[in-house]
Amino acid sequence: MATTMDQDAAGGPLKTADGTPLKRKLAQAMFVSRMRALGLVAPLLAFVLAAFILPVIIFMFRGIYDDTYASRMPNTPALLAEWDGVSEPTEEMYAALVKDLIHARETKEIGRVATRVNREFSGARSTFTRSARRAQRLEAPFKEALIGVNDRWADIQLWQGMKVAAQSLTPAFYAAALDHKYTGTGEIIAQDEERQIHVRLFLRTLEISFVVTLATLLLGYPIAYLLATLPLRTSNLLLILVLLPFWTSILVRTTAWIAMLQSQGVLNDMLVFIGIAPDDARWSMIYNKTGTLIAMTHILLPFMILPLYSVMKTIPPSYVRAAKSLGATNWTTFWRVYFPNTIPGIGAGALLVFILAIGYYITPALVGGENGQMISNFIDFHMRRSLNWSLAAALGGTLLIFVLFLYWLYDRIVGIDNMKLG
Amino acid sequence: MQLDAASAEAIETPADGRSPDFVVFDQVQKSYDGETLVVKNLNLSIGQGEFLTMLGPSGSGKTTCLMMLAGFETATHGEITLNGRPINNIPPHKRGIGMVFQTYALFPHMTVAENLAFPLEVRKLSKADVEAKVKRALDMVQMGDGQFAGRRPAQLSGGQQQRVALARALVFEPELVLMDEPLGALDKQLREHMQYEIKHIHESLGVTVVYVTHDQSEALTMSDRVAVFNDGVIQQLEAPDGLYERPMNSFVAQFIGENNKLSGRVDSIANGVAEVTLDDGEKVSALAINVSQAGERTLLSVRPERVEIDPDESTVAHTVDGLVEEVIYLGDHIRTRMKVAGDDQFIVKTRNRLGARKFSPGEKVRVGWATEDCRALDWLEG
Numbered sequence: 001m002a003t004t005m006d007q008d009a010a011g012g013p014l015k016t017a018d019g020t021p022l023k024r025k026l027a028q029a030m031f032v033s034r035m036r037a038l039g040l041v042a043p044l045l046a047f048v049l050a051a052f053i054l055p056v057i058i059f060m061f062r063g064i065y066d067d068t069y070a071s072r073m074p075n076t077p078a079l080l081a082e083w084d085g086v087s088e089p090t091e092e093m094y095a096a097l098v099k100d101l102i103h104a105r106e107t108k109e110i111g112r113v114a115t116r117v118n119r120e121f122s123g124a125r126s127t128f129t130r131s132a133r134r135a136q137r138l139e140a141p142f143k144e145a146l147i148g149v150n151d152r153w154a155d156i157q158l159w160q161g162m163k164v165a166a167q168s169l170t171p172a173f174y175a176a177a178l179d180h181k182y183t184g185t186g187e188i189i190a191q192d193e194e195r196q197i198h199v200r201l202f203l204r205t206l207e208i209s210f211v212v213t214l215a216t217l218l219l220g221y222p223i224a225y226l227l228a229t230l231p232l233r234t235s236n237l238l239l240i241l242v243l244l245p246f247w248t249s250i251l252v253r254t255t256a257w258i259a260m261l262q263s264q265g266v267l268n269d270m271l272v273f274i275g276i277a278p279d280d281a282r283w284s285m286i287y288n289k290t291g292t293l294i295a296m297t298h299i300l301l302p303f304m305i306l307p308l309y310s311v312m313k314t315i316p317p318s319y320v321r322a323a324k325s326l327g328a329t330n331w332t333t334f335w336r337v338y339f340p341n342t343i344p345g346i347g348a349g350a351l352l353v354f355i356l357a358i359g360y361y362i363t364p365a366l367v368g369g370e371n372g373q374m375i376s377n378f379i380d381f382h383m384r385r386s387l388n389w390s391l392a393a394a395l396g397g398t399l400l401i402f403v404l405f406l407y408w409l410y411d412r413i414v415g416i417d418n419m420k421l422g
Numbered sequence: 423m424q425l426d427a428a429s430a431e432a433i434e435t436p437a438d439g440r441s442p443d444f445v446v447f448d449q450v451q452k453s454y455d456g457e458t459l460v461v462k463n464l465n466l467s468i469g470q471g472e473f474l475t476m477l478g479p480s481g482s483g484k485t486t487c488l489m490m491l492a493g494f495e496t497a498t499h500g501e502i503t504l505n506g507r508p509i510n511n512i513p514p515h516k517r518g519i520g521m522v523f524q525t526y527a528l529f530p531h532m533t534v535a536e537n538l539a540f541p542l543e544v545r546k547l548s549k550a551d552v553e554a555k556v557k558r559a560l561d562m563v564q565m566g567d568g569q570f571a572g573r574r575p576a577q578l579s580g581g582q583q584q585r586v587a588l589a590r591a592l593v594f595e596p597e598l599v600l601m602d603e604p605l606g607a608l609d610k611q612l613r614e615h616m617q618y619e620i621k622h623i624h625e626s627l628g629v630t631v632v633y634v635t636h637d638q639s640e641a642l643t644m645s646d647r648v649a650v651f652n653d654g655v656i657q658q659l660e661a662p663d664g665l666y667e668r669p670m671n672s673f674v675a676q677f678i679g680e681n682n683k684l685s686g687r688v689d690s691i692a693n694g695v696a697e698v699t700l701d702d703g704e705k706v707s708a709l710a711i712n713v714s715q716a717g718e719r720t721l722l723s724v725r726p727e728r729v730e731i732d733p734d735e736s737t738v739a740h741t742v743d744g745l746v747e748e749v750i751y752l753g754d755h756i757r758t759r760m761k762v763a764g765d766d767q768f769i770v771k772t773r774n775r776l777g778a779r780k781f782s783p784g785e786k787v788r789v790g791w792a793t794e795d796c797r798a799l800d801w802l803e804g
Contacts, residue, residue, distance in 0.1 A: 321494055322527035324514040326541035327594065333515075336540070340531045 060400075063177075063393035067168040068116040072109040073100040077166040080159075085184040089159050094142040101128070101135040113165075119388065120172070121161030127152045160184025173394035198378070198395065202402075205375040208292060208364075209357035215297040216304035216353050217346065224308035224345070228315070242305050250299060254366045257295040261286040261367075287369030295363045300356055304349040311345030347414045355403055375399055441505065444470035444630055445491065445598065450500035452486050460486050462654040464500070468632060470597070473624050475633045477641040478651030479677070487651075488600050488634050493517050504598065515544075520591035520599040520629075524606050526583045528575035534560070534586050535571040541594040559593040562623060581612045588620065592627065601633045605640065617643050638678050642666065650674050666725075671712050672802040675723040682729070682768050684722040688713050688798065696798045698722060700763040704742045708796040719801035726769040728795040731758070731779070731787050738790035744768065746785040756780075762789060 014022040070077045075096035083093065104110040114128035127150045138145040146153040163184040164172055172182040179196040180188050190196075223242065227235050245253055260266050263282040271277035285291055315338065323333040361376040368377065375395060382392035410416065445468040452461040461483040468474050476484035489495040491502060493514030501508050509517055528537050538556040547555070560566040563585035575583055584604060591599050601620075605613045621644050624631050635641055641648045642662040650657045650665065650673070658665060658674045669675035676683065686700040688710075696710035698720060706722070713720050730738060747766055748759040755771050758781055762768040770789060772778060781787065 316525060316527065318523045318525050318527035319529060321492075321514070322521065322523055322590075323529075323540070324494075325492055325517075325519060325521040325600075326544065326590065327515050327518065328540070328544045329515055332544055337529055341529075 056400075059389075059393045060397050061393075062390050063173050063397045064171065065169050066116070066173070066390045068112055069162070069165040070168045072104050072107065072113050073166070074103060075100050076162070080163045080166040083159075083163060085160055085163055085186070086156075089143075089156070091141055091143050093159075094146055094153075095140070098135050098138055098142045098146065101132040105132040105135065115387075117158075117161050117165045119391075120164045121158050123152065124158055124161060127158065173390045174398065176391055177394040177398050198375075201373070201375050201378055202398070204289075204371075204373075205358055205399075208289065208296070208372075208374060209354050209360075211293055212296045212300060212357045213304075213350050213354045215293070216301050217350060219297070220301055220304035220308055220349065221342075221346075224305050224312055227305070227309045228312035229317075239309075242302055245299065246302055250362055251366075253299055254295055254363050257291070257298065258286055258367060261291055261294065286367050287372070289368070289372045291367040291369065292364045292372035292374070295367050296357060296360055299363060300353045303352045303356060307348040307352065308342065308345040311342055311348075315341050343414070347410070351407070351410055354406070358403060359399065440470040442469040443467045443503075444472070444505055445632070446501075446503045447487070447491075448501045448503070450487075450490065450497045450502060452483070452490060452495065453498045459498075460654055461490075464654075464656065466649060466656065466659070468630065470505075470630055471628045473621070473631045473633065473644060473646045475635060475641040475645040475648045476651055477635055477638060477648050477677075479636060482651040483654040484634050484649075484651040485602060488602055488632060491598075491632065492519055492521055492600055518594075518596050518598075520594065520596035522587050522591045522599070522601040522604040524603040526575070526587040526604075526607075528583055528587055528590070530575055533572050533574055534565070534578070537575070537586060538590050538593050541590065545594060555593055559589040562592070563589045563619075565589070580608055581616065584608060584616060588623070592623070592629070596629070598630045598632070601631065603635050604633075605635075605637075613640070614643075620644060642678070650677060652677070668711075669723060669797065669799070672721045672723065672799040675721075675797070675799055676802075680726050680769060680771075682724045682726055682762075682765075684724070684763050684765060684768075685801075686720055686722060686763075688716050688718045688720050690716050695793060696720070698798060700742070702763045704763060706740055706742065706796065707793050708798040709794060711797045712799040720798045721800065721802055723797045723799055724791050724795060726757070726771040727755075729770045729789050729791050731770055731772065731781070731789055733788070733790040735790075737792075739793040739796075741788040741790035744770075744787045744789040746781045746783050746787060748783060749781055760787070760789070 016022055016025050076093065079093045079096050083089065101110070104113055110129060110132045114125040117128060118125040131146060131149050131153070134149050138149070143153075152158050160183060164170065164182055170182065171188065175182045175188050176191075177198050179191045179199045181191050182188050223238070227238055227242070229235075230238065258265070262268070263284060263286075265286070267285065268277060268282045271283060272279050277283050285294065319337055319341065320333055323337040324330075328336065358374075359376050360374060361380060364372050364374045365377050365380070368374070376399075379392045379395045379399075382388045382395065407416075445466075447464045447466040450461060450464040451459055453459050464483075464487060466487075476487060478484045486495060490497050491504075493509070493512065497510060501510060503509065504517065504519075528534075529540070532540065535556055538559055539552050542552045542555055556571070557566060560571065565582065565585050570578070570582065570586075575586065578586065584607075587604065591601075604620075605616050608616060617640055620631075624644075633641075633644065642665070645662055647659060647661055648665050649659045652673050657677075658670050660668070665674065666679050669678060669681075672683070675681045684700055684706075686698040686706075689697040689699055689705070691697075691710045691713065694710050695707050696713055697705065697707050699705050700722075708720075708722050731744070733741065735741070742762055744760040744762045746758055746760045750757040750759070751774075753774065755774055756778070758770045758772065759766070760768050760770065768789075
């Protein structure tokens with residue numbers, strides 16, 4: 001290949017000996033190797049795309065889109081959308097509703113529709129199912145007829161709930177995820193005091209993640225230091241001890257903590273035995289936030305130790321010696337010379353632990369009890385119990401956005417290039 | 423501190439007010455594993471203002487000695503005193519000894535100026551003092567033109583980093599500076615340049631320097647005295663010229679400079695001159711340096727530039743047969759490798775002067791040297 005550089009580049013773009021611009025020639029030369037590299041990662045790329053990115057996108061979409069109502073009730077959505085949400089529902093709307101109820105009952109989808117509306121207006125489910133059963137026999141005027149079946153049909157709030165449910169593309173779920181309510185009149189207002197739960201849960205998730213990150217840092221830093229400075233044979237043994245939990249199932253580790261921490265567990269028995277805790281008032285260290293904190297700190301510790309270790313390993317012992325020879329005390333040496341050099345490891349470890357902790361699920365589910373639950377446990381609840389997938393998606397989306405925000409913040413403050421994972 | 427009174431007496435103050443016993447190693451031994459001694463019974467006095475080099479192959483104990491002096495290793499036995507004060511139990515940061523490391527050990531997260539300010543800040547100097555001293559130190563190593571102070575060590579070349587490390591070790595005005603192979607990572611030309619520069623700084627500041635290296639030419643260039651280490655023992659402690667011209671044992675003769683060794687057996691010793699029969703039967707005489715009795719095996723040491731080829735019989739003590747094996751042209755001089763007394767690594771250096779004779783491989787010649795240039799030393803296997 002003639003890629004000799006044109007030496008007398010008098011200002012113009014460089015050219016190869018045969019006159020083609022150097023840049024294009026280079027791109028041609030790189031193309032083949034780039035394609036080959038792409039070919040190698042293509043299977044993984046396809047897998048990640050199909051098994052991770054696509055589901056995430058689809059699910060994120062669910063957080064703002066729910067056509068449960070609109071796809072099963074063909075007549076009412078258009079009328080509900082036109083309706084201002086304040087005035088009395090018209091006879092036309094009642095008539096369309098009766099048609100829809102009959103349709104939904106025939107297609108056996110009325111249950112789903114009822115559940116959807118019920119989320120916006122409690123008690124709507126029975127109103128819907130009961131009315132649908134009788135809808136066939138109703139005759140005009142439908143307004144009086146429906147109210148005759150169930151006087152809730154006169155309640156404007158039920159209609160407002162239907163208006164929200166009928167709108168497929170809706171901010172209702174994100175509003176709900178942040179303890180707000182999207183009303184039929186298009187406002188977003190704060191949820192009733194006693195029904196506010198998500199923000200508190202987000203805050204608790206943050207608090208637990210933060211405390212766990214701090215705890216792993218405080219516990220992991222000295223261990224990582226030992227790993228990096230001890231003679232090879234000792235440090236290898238220590239490293240195996242650090243890695244050992246990695247080779248054990250997370251369920252085993254978590255249940256081991258149950259055995260350790262429960263009121264008749266090993267730790268409490270010991271505390272009673274040495275007289276710290278009275279036998280009739282044993283410490284409750286599990287099925288609450290304490291349990292979640294202890295178990296998560298233990299499980300996430302290696303994720304802090306390993307990045308720290310890999311960074312500390314690269315800090316030459318001569319730095320510390322130099323600092324001491326220059327007259328610095330042990331503390332000054334640590335604080336002004338050693339510690340600043342470990343910041344990339346702290347950043348990597350803290351980010352890793354924090355992001356893992358913020359989405360932690362199994363451990364809080366097993367040992368969290370009432371007040372040790374985290375947001376992911378709630379997402380799980382909506383996925384498997386309440387089947388409100390859209391709300392689950394909105395909660396997950398909020399969490400994702402928040403994590404991305406933290407990542408951005410970290411990049412601004414510490415700089416992502418500063419991070420060292422190994 | 424009852425030791426202070428006793429050791430203060432030991433200091434003899436010479437006329438210039440500089441202690442000849444500024445640093446003293448007194449019967450110092452060091453072992454890492456409790457089985458072998460890395461440093462065996464070291465006794466060494468270093469004078470104030472002296473440039474002393476510890477020279478030796480790796481594993482000879484020289485760096486260990488330096489680390490004991492710096493305080494990063496503790497002596498297993500014996501005592502080290504600095505200016506009359508025993509320092510065995512003083513932690514490194516209170517010793518006030520400057521140190522230059524082989525890897526420079528500049529703090530990567532600080533700028534050059536911050537690196538230099540570090541020893542001053544931990545001594546709680548005022549901001550103005552710190553600035554003035556940092557500037558002076560940078561000027562001293564010719565990095566004072568302002569563009570370097572704000573840079574990080576990673577943005578400097580190896581030579582510049584070395585200068586900064588040197589300035590940092592000197593900025594707090596220590597009386598003693600230790601250097602652990604500071605030029606090891608530089609290329610040859612820069613290394614030679616820095617040798618002179620360090621030497622000049624030493625002369626202008628009058629600071630005591632203990633320098634560790636395995637490079638003998640570096641040791642000869644820079645030092646007032648050189649301590650040649652091998653096997654945990656100082657083999658010879660002398661000024662560079664004495665070390666080269668008057669090696670006291672075979673290790674030193676071979677370690678310092680180029681050396682021709684001829685093995686033989688002592689026939690007799692009289693008036694400091696030993697008669698030696700070489701392994702091929704030729705008889706030569708040599709200064710009896712490290713031989714004590716007839717019948718002993720000995721290695722004779724002759725420097726390559728003291729050997730003459732086909733000499734005038736009257737100027738040399740005796741001649742032996744040589745067979746030219748190889749001639750290497752080096753510009754200023756010519757090295758001729760030949761086989762003498764069964765040894766084919768016998769080197770002769772001749773100045774490349776006008777009319778100098780050129781030899782060719784296979785040529786048979788006579789080589790000779792003066793008795794004073796031939797030293798009978800201890801037998802060393804290999």
